[in-house]
Amino acid sequence: MASGVKYKSISSIPVKVIGTVVGSKPTHSEFRWKRRLVQMLVLVLVVLIPASGLFRIDPGAAAFVVLDRQIWLADFSLVTGAWLFLASSLVLLYSTAGTVFCGWVCPQNSMAEWANNLTHKLLGKHAEVSLTGEAPRVAGAKNKIMNWMLLGVAFFGAAMFFALIPLFYFYQPSVVWSFVTLQENTQLAGSLHWIYAVCVVIVFIDIALIRHFWCRYACIYRVWMHSFKTKQTLHIAYDASRSDECAKCNYCVTSCFIDLDPRKTDIYDSCINCGDCVDACNRLHNKQGVPGLLRFDMLERTNKSVNKFRGVAISLFARMGWTSPFVVLGAVMFIWGLWSYQPxxxxxxxxxxxxxxxxxxxxxxxxxxxxxxxxxxxxxxxxxxxxxxxxxxxxxxxxxxxxxxxxxxxxxxxxxxxxxxxxxxxxxxxxxxxxxxxxxxxxxxx
Incomplete structure (x- = not known):
C-alpha cells in the first residue's frame, strides 16, 4: 500500500473516535485487553513449561524430559500419545479457530506487535520499516537521534531477553542462571555463548526489520492451516446490509496493523483474528446505541447479519467429529504412559x-x-x-x-x-x- 493512499484513508475518517454520548457508559475495547492478557500468560507459560520440568530436552542424553522423567523410545505410550494429541489438537484448532493462534497466542507475533507499537510511539504513528526498499516513514517532530537510540536499545534488550527463553528448553533454571551470571558450570556447552549471541542477532533482526515476514512467508502453522481451513472456520464477518453506514469511514482499516480491509476478508488472507477491527467498529457505532458491522462468525461468509447459534453448533460439531477422538486417544495414551512409566x-x-x-x-x-x-x-x-x-x-x-x-x-x-x-x-x-x-x-x- 502506498504511503499517500494510507494517509488519505486516515484523513477521510469523518468521526471522532474518543468520546461518549451524554448519559451513556464509556465504551471499551472488548477484545484488546483480553488478547493482551492471553499474550502475557502465554509468554509466562513458555518459560514455566520447561522451567517447571513439564517438558524439556536433555542435550547431553539426546532425550526428551517430561515431568523430570527422561523419555526413551521404549516409552511408547508417552511418545505416541503426546504426538497424536498435539497433531490432532492443531488440526482441530486449524479447522475451528483458524488464525486465533496467530493473533492471541503466537510469541513471534506478540514480539512483532510490541515492536510496532514502540516504533509508532518513538518515531510516529505512521512509522514503518518496509522490506520493499522504501525509506522508513518517520514523523518530522520525532526524527531525532535520541528516539532512534532509545528504539535500538529497547530492541536489543528485548532480543537479549527473548534469546534466553530457548535455553530453558535445554537446561535447568539453575544452569541458565549460571549462564546469565557468567558462572562456571560443567553442564553448559562450551560454545553456548556464541550460540546465544547468534540467537540475539536473529531475534534483533526479526523484531527490528522483518517482523511479520516470518508469519507471512515461513510459518509452518499458516502453511498447514491451508489444508484444513474452510468457509466455516472462525473469521471476521461483515454486515453488508448496512454498508451505507460505512460511507467514507475507514476506521476499521486504519486500526488493522496488518493493513487489511476487514470488510473484504477471504478464506486465505493475512487476518489473525485479533479483533481490533471489531472493537474499532463497535466503538463508533455504540455511541449511537447500535452494534458494529463487524463480528466474529463461524458460519459461511454471507451477507446475513444474524448469527444462528444452532448453525454455529452444527458446523462446529461436524468438524470436531473426526478429530476429537484422536485428541482424546492421544491424551489417554499420554496419561497411561505417565501412569505406567518405568523410572x-x-x-x-x-x-x-x-x-x-x-x-x-x-x-x-x-x-x-x-x-x-x-x-x-x-x-x-x-x-x-x-x-x-x-x-x-x-x-x-x-x-x-x-x-x-x-x-x-x-x-x-x-x-x-x-x-x-x-x-x-x-x-x-x-x-x-x-x-x-x-x-x-x-x-x-x-
Whole structure:
C-alpha cells in the first residue's frame, strides 16, 4: 500500500473516535485487553513449561524430559500419545479457530506487535520499516537521534531477553542462571555463548526489520492451516446490509496493523483474528446505541447479519467429529504412559569375554531415568545363596545415571538349564525383574 493512499484513508475518517454520548457508559475495547492478557500468560507459560520440568530436552542424553522423567523410545505410550494429541489438537484448532493462534497466542507475533507499537510511539504513528526498499516513514517532530537510540536499545534488550527463553528448553533454571551470571558450570556447552549471541542477532533482526515476514512467508502453522481451513472456520464477518453506514469511514482499516480491509476478508488472507477491527467498529457505532458491522462468525461468509447459534453448533460439531477422538486417544495414551512409566531400567547380559567357555559371569546394567538420585537394591532369585556372588547389592545411582554390577555364578551347579531372575527394587515404589537362562556344564574332577 502506498504511503499517500494510507494517509488519505486516515484523513477521510469523518468521526471522532474518543468520546461518549451524554448519559451513556464509556465504551471499551472488548477484545484488546483480553488478547493482551492471553499474550502475557502465554509468554509466562513458555518459560514455566520447561522451567517447571513439564517438558524439556536433555542435550547431553539426546532425550526428551517430561515431568523430570527422561523419555526413551521404549516409552511408547508417552511418545505416541503426546504426538497424536498435539497433531490432532492443531488440526482441530486449524479447522475451528483458524488464525486465533496467530493473533492471541503466537510469541513471534506478540514480539512483532510490541515492536510496532514502540516504533509508532518513538518515531510516529505512521512509522514503518518496509522490506520493499522504501525509506522508513518517520514523523518530522520525532526524527531525532535520541528516539532512534532509545528504539535500538529497547530492541536489543528485548532480543537479549527473548534469546534466553530457548535455553530453558535445554537446561535447568539453575544452569541458565549460571549462564546469565557468567558462572562456571560443567553442564553448559562450551560454545553456548556464541550460540546465544547468534540467537540475539536473529531475534534483533526479526523484531527490528522483518517482523511479520516470518508469519507471512515461513510459518509452518499458516502453511498447514491451508489444508484444513474452510468457509466455516472462525473469521471476521461483515454486515453488508448496512454498508451505507460505512460511507467514507475507514476506521476499521486504519486500526488493522496488518493493513487489511476487514470488510473484504477471504478464506486465505493475512487476518489473525485479533479483533481490533471489531472493537474499532463497535466503538463508533455504540455511541449511537447500535452494534458494529463487524463480528466474529463461524458460519459461511454471507451477507446475513444474524448469527444462528444452532448453525454455529452444527458446523462446529461436524468438524470436531473426526478429530476429537484422536485428541482424546492421544491424551489417554499420554496419561497411561505417565501412569505406567518405568523410572528405572535393568538389563542383564553376558560379561565373559573369553570364547569357547560356558558363561559364568553376567553384567547387570542399571539406569536411572529420573533427574534425582536413587538407591536400588538387587537380589538374585532361582539360585542357592552360596552358588552366586554379586559385586554389590545396594547401588546409589546419580540423576539420569548408569551403573553396572557383576553377577558371578559358581561352576559346580548341577548340569542343565537354570532359570535365574535378577530382581531390582527401589524401596516400596518400584520393582523390576529380568529373567536369565543360565546353562551349567558341571566339570568332571580329575
Amino acid at each position: 528405572y531400567h535393568v538389563v542383564v547380559g553376558n560379561a565373559d569375554i573369553q570364547q569357547g567357555r560356558t558363561v559364568q559371569e553376567y553384567r547387570i546394567a542399571l539406569s536411572n531415568k529420573l533427574y534425582h538420585s536413587a538407591e536400588l537394591h538387587v537380589r538374585v532369585l532361582g539360585l542357592p545363596p552360596d552358588s552366586y556372588r554379586l559385586s554389590a547389592e545396594n547401588v546409589k545411582l546419580p540423576p539420569v545415571g548408569r551403573e553396572s554390577l557383576i553377577l558371578s555364578i559358581a561352576q559346580d551347579l548341577p548340569r542343565g538349564l537354570h532359570s535365574v531372575v535378577v530382581e531390582v527394587s527401589a524401596g516400596d515404589t518400584w520393582m523390576g525383574r529380568f529373567p536369565v537362562q543360565h546353562f551349567s556344564e558341571q566339570r568332571r574332577k580329575l
